[in-house]
Structures are given as C-alpha cells and as structure tokens.
Amino acid sequence: MKVISDCIKTVYDKSKAVEHYLSTSRRDGVKVQWEEPFSCSVFQQAIAPYSKSKTEKLQVLDVGSGTGDGYVLLSSLLSEKLELGSSENLDYLGIDISPQMVETANNLYRNRSNVRFECADIRTSRLESSFDLYLSCGVPYSHLTHEELYQALKMIVTNVCQHRSRSAVVVDVLGRYSIEWTPKWQESRWDYAMSFFESEGNAEPTWMSFYSHHHLQEIMQQAVNEVGCPVEKFEFFDRSIMVGRHTSTGQFNPDLPQYRNLMNSLLDPSQKTDLSQLIFQVELETSPEHILEFFSQFSSWWNSLVSEATAILGESFGVEPVELPPEVQGFKAKLQQELEQISDKHLYRQKVELMLAQALQQLEATQQPGYGVGHDLFGVMWLDATQL
Structure with missing residues (x-):
C-alpha cells in the first residue's frame, strides 16, 4: 500500500x-x-x-x-x-x-x-x-x-x-x-x-x-x-x-446534566449514583421536526427505564410509563429475577445500577436513528x- x-x-x-x-x-x-x-x-x-x-x-x-x-x-x-x-x-x-x-x-x-x-x-x-x-x-x-x-x-x-x-x-x-x-x-x-x-x-x-x-x-x-x-x-x-464527553465538561451546554459522569458512576461498583440526575429533561433548540420527534420519543423510553430501576429501590420520580422497544422490554422483570438471589443491600444496589447502565446502553445502540x-x-x- x-x-x-x-x-x-x-x-x-x-x-x-x-x-x-x-x-x-x-x-x-x-x-x-x-x-x-x-x-x-x-x-x-x-x-x-x-x-x-x-x-x-x-x-x-x-x-x-x-x-x-x-x-x-x-x-x-x-x-x-x-x-x-x-x-x-x-x-x-x-x-x-x-x-x-x-x-x-x-x-x-x-x-x-x-x-x-x-x-x-x-x-x-x-x-x-x-x-x-x-x-x-x-x-x-x-x-x-x-x-x-x-x-x-x-x-x-x-x-x-x-x-x-x-x-x-x-x-x-x-x-x-x-x-x-x-x-x-x-x-x-x-x-x-x-x-x-x-x-x-x-x-x-x-x-x-x-x-x-x-x-x-x-x-x-x-x-x-x-x-x-x-x-x-x-x-x-x-x-x-447521551454520553458524549461534553456532557461532562459542560463546555457548550452548561445546563446539561453530566450524563457521562453519571453513566461512569453506574458502571463503577464502588459508586452510588443519584438516579434522579439521569432523568432526561433537556431543553432543546429549534430544529427540524424529525429531530424533535426523535428526542421526544427517546427521552420517554430513557426515563421509563430509569423509573423502573428506581421503583425497585423504593424511589419514585413520577415518570409516565411508556411501551418500551422490544430490545429493552422486560427490563424490570429481568432485574427483579436477578435480585431475588441477593440479600446484601450494597450488592443489591450495585446490581440495579449495573443492569440499568446496560439497558440504557442497549436502548441507545438499538434505537439510534443515524x-x-x-x-x-x-x-x-x-x-x-x-x-x-
């Protein structure tokens, strides 16, 4: 060559x-x-x-x-x-x-x-x-x-x-x-x-x-x-x-939650993540209709998964449940099944956070529109x- x-x-x-x-x-x-x-x-x-x-x-x-x-x-x-x-x-x-x-x-x-x-x-x-x-x-x-x-x-x-x-x-x-x-x-x-x-x-x-x-x-x-x-x-x-590097730096959108840091926290078993910060409530600018429609749909799926995980932990954010895409349907049931074998509260929380991170990753990978x-x-x- x-x-x-x-x-x-x-x-x-x-x-x-x-x-x-x-x-x-x-x-x-x-x-x-x-x-x-x-x-x-x-x-x-x-x-x-x-x-x-x-x-x-x-x-x-x-x-x-x-x-x-x-x-x-x-x-x-x-x-x-x-x-x-x-x-x-x-x-x-x-x-x-x-x-x-x-x-x-x-x-x-x-x-x-x-x-x-x-x-x-x-x-x-x-x-x-x-x-x-x-x-x-x-x-x-x-x-x-x-x-x-x-x-x-x-x-x-x-x-x-x-x-x-x-x-x-x-x-x-x-x-x-x-x-x-x-x-x-x-x-x-x-x-x-x-x-x-x-x-x-x-x-x-x-x-x-x-x-x-x-x-x-x-x-x-x-x-x-x-x-x-x-x-x-x-x-x-x-x-x-949801996890680009500038969600952490806030360089261009300082009001944006630090989603990348939060996701790294979910993936780190030594960390306890404030799941309320994961809720997607980003104020969007004027853009083509298909862009706004995508974010409207995607945010409802994202927030529904976060809500299902927090509900298992006894927390509630008042998120309206929606029908999830097939790739992440049954997340709550699978999580509950995994948790049945765990009695330690710390390990219980770790499992919830890890499986939530995996579900959110799967959601983004399969529903990205290009x-x-x-x-x-x-x-x-x-x-x-x-x-x-």
Missing part, C-alpha cells in the same frame, strides 16, 4: 492531542464499555461484505489515524469475529496530518510488520493502492470544511474506481444535533474548543464541521456522482447520544466499481 503524502501544519496543538490519546484516564468506563463496542459494530457492518479467507489480506486505510485507535479496534474485532477474516491478515496503513502522531504510532506498533503510519493530508495526498476499507474514527473529517470533505471523498471514490474495487468508506464526523451543544444547532461549522485535551485551563478553539445525516449524505452522493462510481448503499449511525443526534455520526457507503 502506498500514499503520496503532503503534510501541512496542523490547526491545533498536536502535542496536547498526543498526550490526550495516550492518557489512561481517557479510556473511562463509557469509552470502553459503550463507545468502543458501538464503533466496532459499525466497522463490522462496513467490512462484512468483504470478509476474507485466511490467506487473503484485508487492506485498510485509516484516515486521521492518530496514535492507532482504529487499528486497535479493528484488530480486536477481527480477533473476535473470525468469520470476517483474521487480525493477522490485516494490512493496515494509518495516515495523519501530525508528525507527532505518526511518530508516536510507529513507535507503538514498530514490532508489527502489517501496521504502519505515514504523515499525509487527505485533502492533498494521492492514493496509489487499492483498499477494502477506508476507515475513520475520532471525527477526523470534522476538521475539514464541507468543501474539503467533498474533495477528500471524491479522491477516495476516484481511487476505488481506478482500481475497479469493491470498498466500504466510513466517514466519522461530529453530529450537528447532539445535546452537548444545543445552543449551536443552527450552525454547521463553529469554533469547537476541545477542552478534554487539557488537564488544566482552557483549550484553544478549533473550527470544526458538524453534520446531519442529510447533509453528510448529500456530500457523499455528490462525490460519487462526480466520479461516476456505483453505490450499493448508504447507512448512518449515531454514537453517544440523524446526527449523537456526539459522532458515522456515514458508511459501500462502493462497487468492479464492473467499470
């Missing part, structure tokens, strides 16, 4: 970013047990049509690879899902605009011959090899303007056509309608301060682009139309609707240029 690269100066302090990505505190309970499994589920769907035999390599280009999170997730996925191929037959190239990121990543994985990182700018680099998967995670494409995203995708689609390949393209961006930044819902590009990069003080603002699924699909469709590449399908996925209502919006397009 080869990329002809053209590195340029980054728009934010990459040394701080490297420190952030290598920090052990970054991988909190939500990231490990909620966000990473969801990302892997998206990657699994992306590569499922291209499952490889034990002798074939899955060729992957990871755009905005940072210190290699995409490789870790993908290799662990292939190790668990053997029907998709083998992690040993993964041929992975990560590209990033930051020399510091690339150097760090190459040092981390220097003993793995099938993994390498190069300094390259997706806006100006030329691809010379064919890839089965064009991966992205960590919202690298949101650093680009909308026009730059179009040009980057056009270059990728052109490469697919030139090699007459069948490929999946995963585009990870910031969701426009996340509850983390409701005051910014009317804007599609604004100065986003990555405050979680800083252990102390305030981070410098970085202009970032935010997307609804309609806008993202429009740009993706424009790119394939311009090149003339056949599209098998598009799909969109929302990640971290509208751009989470911290991340994944857009996936499957291209088939084999008949060109």
Whole structure:
C-alpha cells in the first residue's frame, strides 16, 4: 500500500492531542464499555461484505489515524469475529496530518510488520493502492470544511474506481444535533474548543464541521456522482447520544446534566449514583421536526427505564410509563429475577445500577436513528466499481 503524502501544519496543538490519546484516564468506563463496542459494530457492518479467507489480506486505510485507535479496534474485532477474516491478515496503513502522531504510532506498533503510519493530508495526498476499507474514527473529517470533505471523498471514490474495487468508506464526523451543544444547532461549522485535551485551563478553539445525516449524505452522493462510481448503499449511525464527553465538561451546554459522569458512576461498583440526575429533561433548540420527534420519543423510553430501576429501590420520580422497544422490554422483570438471589443491600444496589447502565446502553445502540443526534455520526457507503 502506498500514499503520496503532503503534510501541512496542523490547526491545533498536536502535542496536547498526543498526550490526550495516550492518557489512561481517557479510556473511562463509557469509552470502553459503550463507545468502543458501538464503533466496532459499525466497522463490522462496513467490512462484512468483504470478509476474507485466511490467506487473503484485508487492506485498510485509516484516515486521521492518530496514535492507532482504529487499528486497535479493528484488530480486536477481527480477533473476535473470525468469520470476517483474521487480525493477522490485516494490512493496515494509518495516515495523519501530525508528525507527532505518526511518530508516536510507529513507535507503538514498530514490532508489527502489517501496521504502519505515514504523515499525509487527505485533502492533498494521492492514493496509489487499492483498499477494502477506508476507515475513520475520532471525527477526523470534522476538521475539514464541507468543501474539503467533498474533495477528500471524491479522491477516495476516484481511487476505488481506478482500481475497479469493491470498498466500504466510513466517514466519522461530529453530529450537528447532539445535546452537548444545543445552543449551536443552527450552525454547521463553529469554533469547537476541545477542552478534554487539557488537564488544566482552557483549550484553544478549533473550527470544526458538524453534520446531519442529510447533509453528510448529500456530500457523499455528490462525490460519487462526480466520479461516476456505483453505490450499493448508504447507512448512518449515531454514537453517544447521551454520553458524549461534553456532557461532562459542560463546555457548550452548561445546563446539561453530566450524563457521562453519571453513566461512569453506574458502571463503577464502588459508586452510588443519584438516579434522579439521569432523568432526561433537556431543553432543546429549534430544529427540524424529525429531530424533535426523535428526542421526544427517546427521552420517554430513557426515563421509563430509569423509573423502573428506581421503583425497585423504593424511589419514585413520577415518570409516565411508556411501551418500551422490544430490545429493552422486560427490563424490570429481568432485574427483579436477578435480585431475588441477593440479600446484601450494597450488592443489591450495585446490581440495579449495573443492569440499568446496560439497558440504557442497549436502548441507545438499538434505537439510534443515524440523524446526527449523537456526539459522532458515522456515514458508511459501500462502493462497487468492479464492473467499470
């Protein structure tokens, strides 16, 4: 695999970013047990049509690879899902605009011959090899303007056509309608301060682009139309609707309950969580009707699950019960069954909190609409240029 690269100066302090990505505190309970499994589920769907035999390599280009999170997730996925191929037959190239990121990543994985990182700018680099998967995670494409995203995708689609390949393209961006930044819902590009990069003080603002699924699909469709590449399908996925990092920082919506901290508390057996804080009563801004309708429905499901758990603990929040989606129906009955074997009050509370966290995670994972209502919006397009 080869990329002809053209590195340029980054728009934010990459040394701080490297420190952030290598920090052990970054991988909190939500990231490990909620966000990473969801990302892997998206990657699994992306590569499922291209499952490889034990002798074939899955060729992957990871755009905005940072210190290699995409490789870790993908290799662990292939190790668990053997029907998709083998992690040993993964041929992975990560590209990033930051020399510091690339150097760090190459040092981390220097003993793995099938993994390498190069300094390259997706806006100006030329691809010379064919890839089965064009991966992205960590919202690298949101650093680009909308026009730059179009040009980057056009270059990728052109490469697919030139090699007459069948490929999946995963585009990870910031969701426009996340509850983390409701005051910014009317804007599609604004100065986003990555405050979680800083252990102390305030981070410098970085202009970032935010997307609804309609806008993202429009740009993706424009790119394939311009090149003339056949599209098998598009799909969109929302990640971290309720637990994005800025529900903790309050950077853009200071009145928002700290849902991520609360979820981490539910997942931590040493903590006792104030369940009343989990009730979803977020004041939403003016937005398209389908966005408001989604949050109205989703909040009723979320609050109903919280209410069922608190009722078992002898508390009541006066939440109106609603019919839950099939994936989380029977939560209260399952919880009561588990609790029958527990007499210790502390363990009883732990079990309630853990099972509530699992139910809320299942609710979000199965009912996300792919509208751009989470911290991340994944857009996936499957291209088939084999008949060109």
